[in-house]
Structures are given as C-alpha cells and as structure tokens.
Amino acid sequence: MKQILRTSLVPLAAALALALVAAPLLAVDAPAGPPPGPKGPLGGYLACLRIVNLTEVQKADVKALVEASRPKLEALHATLKTDREALRAAVTAATPDPCAVGRALLKVEADLKAIGDELKALRTAIEALLTPEQKAKLEGCLKAPRQDAAEDGAEED
Secondary structure, three states, rough: OOHHHHHHHHHHHHHHHHHHHHHHHOOEEEEEEEEOOOOOHHHHHHHHHHHOOOOOOHHHHHHHHHHHHHHHHHHHHHHHHHHHHHHHHHHHHOOHHHHHHHHHHHHHHHHHEEEEEHHHHHHHHHHHOOHHHHHHHHHHHHHHOOOOHHHOOOOOO
16 A cells, blocks of 8 residues: 555656746746846846947947847747746646656756857857957946846835
8 A cells, every 4th residue: 555655646746846846947927127228138248238338340240149149049039938838738737747847847958058058159259359358347247236136125215
C-alpha cells in the first residue's frame, strides 16, 4: 500500500515542484504605466547611449545595428511567447506530466538564453563603435542606480 501511494504521489510532487520553479517564468504581464524613454530589452541600454554624445555617424550605425537585429529578436520573442504558453498549459493540466513540464521549462530557458546571447552580441557590436571616453560614460550610466527605482523607494514625507 505504501509503495502504491508513494508511486502515485512522486509524479504529482515533481509537477508541483516544477510549477513553483516555473511560476516566475510564466509572469509575462508588464508593470502598470510605461517607463519613460526607450522600451524593450535594450531600453535602459539605449537610454544610456543618449548621454554618451554619439556623433551623427555613430547614431546612424547604432540604428542600423538595432534595425538589423530586430527581426531575429522578434522571432526569438515569438518563440519564447509560444513556449511560455506551452509551459503554462503543461503546468496547469488536470494531471501535469512532470516530463512534459520539464521539457517545456527547458525550452523556455533555452529561449531566454538565445535572447540574451543575441542582445549581448548587439551590445558588443554597438560598443565597438564607441570611443574609450564614450565607453566609460556608457559603463557609468549602466552601473548607476535607475532614477525611477530611486524615486519609488525615496518617497518619504
């Protein structure tokens, strides 16, 4: 009797554990209210590029790099969205299959890595266009605390 109970609870426990791990990956809703400046995964990076005093040629080159990478990033985002929906379906199934949940979770993780790799390649290409002074300004901006985050936590009367 104990063996039957144990074998029927193990897959359920594994599915629940995977569901808890996958829950943050399923959160696709954006916070209320659009943040100022550029949006998307490169939003903060592009906002920092505005303060490094790019030349007109650099601005055109950066725009060309961003536009060239846009189709691939959009395709990767569409794949991520589809895979997140599949993960959500696997987790919320009446009787979740731990293997299906695990496969779906691994697909989402691979999608996120692919997007990160593409963004890193784009940032590397953009930074190759910058002078050492511009790179230093960009690095300082990226390391600085976000203004909107500081305002949210600093509202005291």
